[in-house]
Amino acid sequence: xxGYFSDIFYGSKSLLIGxxxxxxxFFKPTVTVQYPYQTLxxxxxxxxxxxxxxDKEGKPKCVVCGMCERACPSGCITLGSISIEIEVDGxxxxxxxxxxxxxxxxxxxxxxxxxxxxxxxxxxxxxEYNLASTRKEDFHFNLLKRLEERNT
Amino acid sequence: MSLTLLNVIVxxxxxxxxxxxxxxxxxxxxxRGAARIQRRPGPNINGPFGLLQPxxxxxxxxxxxxxxxxxxxxxxFMVAPVLAMAPAIMSxxxxxxSEGIAAHNMELGVLVIFAFASMGAMAxxxxxxxxRNKYSVxxxxxxxxxxxxxEIPMLITAITVVMxxxxxxxxxxxxxxxxxxxxxxxxxxxxxxxMPISFIIFFICSLAETNRAPFDLGEAESxxxxxxxTEYGSMGFGLxxxxxxxxxxxxxxxxxxxxxxxxxxxxxxxxxxxWFLLKIYLLIATFIWIRWTFPRTTIYGLLNLSWKILIPISxxxxxxxxxxxxxx
Numbered sequence: 001x002x003g004y005f006s007d008i009f010y011g012s013k014s015l016l017i018g019x020x021x022x023x024x025x026f027f028k029p030t031v032t033v034q035y036p037y038q039t040l041x042x043x044x045x046x047x048x049x050x051x052x053x054x055d056k057e058g059k060p061k062c063v064v065c066g067m068c069e070r071a072c073p074s075g076c077i078t079l080g081s082i083s084i085e086i087e088v089d090g091x092x093x094x095x096x097x098x099x100x101x102x103x104x105x106x107x108x109x110x111x112x113x114x115x116x117x118x119x120x121x122x123x124x125x126x127x128e129y130n131l132a133s134t135r136k137e138d139f140h141f142n143l144l145k146r147l148e149e150r151n152t
Numbered sequence: 153m154s155l156t157l158l159n160v161i162v163x164x165x166x167x168x169x170x171x172x173x174x175x176x177x178x179x180x181x182x183x184r185g186a187a188r189i190q191r192r193p194g195p196n197i198n199g200p201f202g203l204l205q206p207x208x209x210x211x212x213x214x215x216x217x218x219x220x221x222x223x224x225x226x227x228x229f230m231v232a233p234v235l236a237m238a239p240a241i242m243s244x245x246x247x248x249x250s251e252g253i254a255a256h257n258m259e260l261g262v263l264v265i266f267a268f269a270s271m272g273a274m275a276x277x278x279x280x281x282x283x284r285n286k287y288s289v290x291x292x293x294x295x296x297x298x299x300x301x302x303e304i305p306m307l308i309t310a311i312t313v314v315m316x317x318x319x320x321x322x323x324x325x326x327x328x329x330x331x332x333x334x335x336x337x338x339x340x341x342x343x344x345x346x347m348p349i350s351f352i353i354f355f356i357c358s359l360a361e362t363n364r365a366p367f368d369l370g371e372a373e374s375x376x377x378x379x380x381x382t383e384y385g386s387m388g389f390g391l392x393x394x395x396x397x398x399x400x401x402x403x404x405x406x407x408x409x410x411x412x413x414x415x416x417x418x419x420x421x422x423x424x425x426x427w428f429l430l431k432i433y434l435l436i437a438t439f440i441w442i443r444w445t446f447p448r449t450t451i452y453g454l455l456n457l458s459w460k461i462l463i464p465i466s467x468x469x470x471x472x473x474x475x476x477x478x479x480x
Contacts, residue, residue, distance in 0.1 A: 008461060015446065022189045022445040032192045 042127040051126040061122035068114035076104040105139040167244035175397035176206035216386035228282030233391035236275035239268035240398035250415040250425035261322035273299040283383035291379035295370030305462035306357035326414025333418035344473040358403035366446040404435035
């Protein structure tokens with residue numbers, strides 16, 4: 001019989017403790033981010049898709065060495081280059097310039113090998129995460145064009 | 153009070169409107185309250201503080217197609233939601249909101265409300281049986297066994313109050329408690345020293361009678377899809393919900409009248425309908441608070457609570473009160 005009443009007593013007590021906890025939570029501020037209206041700032045180590053880094057003139061820092069293309073385990077990077085002739089100290093020199101940097105993001109596994117392998121610091125992870133589309137063509141990024149868009 | 157046709161129509165319209173507005177905005181309050189407890193904002197897009205959410209939900213429910221599953225018992229299936237809603241609205245007729253505001257005062261008001269409340273179990277049974285869905289049948293059988301076992305302690309505590317007051321008239325019961333909070337039935341008196349416990353028992357039973365968490369075994373989502381209203385869409389579901397929230401209001405009103413002095417002010421000033429509304433909404437807020445605090449009980453825990461704890465204690469209380477009424 002003693003167990004009966006102590007069960008009721010301790011049961012009710014624990015229920016009241018539970019209600020006390022929810023009562024306190026009720027008056028605390030909300031922690032939800034109202035997503036489409038508010039967005040979180042991505043942390044520095046967030047890995048989005050890759051993006052070209054521009055030099056001071058707004059041109060890509062890339063020298064078209066092709067290390068990223070070779071390092072990519074998924075083969076989702078395609079580089080293209082053209083040779084242009086520039087004058088350095090009165091002599092005419094040939095130089096390779098990036099003409100195409102296509103990223104097929106549908107295959108990318110975000111391993112980051114391309115960024116690791118870049119010896120010229122020409123690649124970075126973007127902080128873009130709002131990537132949703134109904135067409136897979138939307139995930140074939142032309143990074144050169146994206147760089148120009150960022151510059152303007 | 154003469155019961156003319158006009159009186160009846162006005163009373164019914166007001167009762168339905170009151171029930172519908174309460175149902176709609178209690179859903180809103182429930183969602184906002186739940187959200188606050190879980191530290192979310194809750195519905196806040198439609199209108200200021202999401203206040204336009206209930207009417208929009210209503211429009212959505214009304215525009216949906218009414219589906220009747222194949223093999224269902226059509227008549228029972230259609231009758232059940234109406235039967236869930238109608239008794240709840242009928243009960244509003246007897247509830248006195250204040251001395252002058254009562255649709256129709258009956259001498260047996262307590263009995264009438266309990267009679268209508270017991271019809272809710274029938275609606276649940278019809279819904280479960282009529283939808284020809286095994287989850288619905290299981291849920292309705294659970295809900296009925298729960299309703300039956302919780303009606304007993306509820307009635308016994310109500311009888312205790314009726315005995316101390318000497319009347320079954322809801323108006324007289326609340327009039328007998330007027331003049332400050334120390335006259336309320338919740339406070340122990342010489343005749344019935346266990347009144348606070350009666351109040352708690354009555355409150356628990358009214359929680360269980362409305363099939364709400366932690367006693368929502370009739371619609372245990374994690375086990376039984378959506379319980380007895382699994383097969384109901386559109387306004388059939390809407391009527392079940394309105395019935396549930398109307399029952400909550402009825403339960404809170406009954407608790408207020410029986411234990412908290414009805415429309416009486418705790419300090420003996422300005423008695424009126426506002427005190428009644430304040431008390432019932434405080435009780436409803438507690439209902440919501442409890443729902444979002446506790447997890448669902450098991451069916452054994454539920455029935456054990458009723459048969460092993462609530463019924464013995466309320467019976468003891470009844471006997472004690474009966475004895476002390478004879479003595480004093």
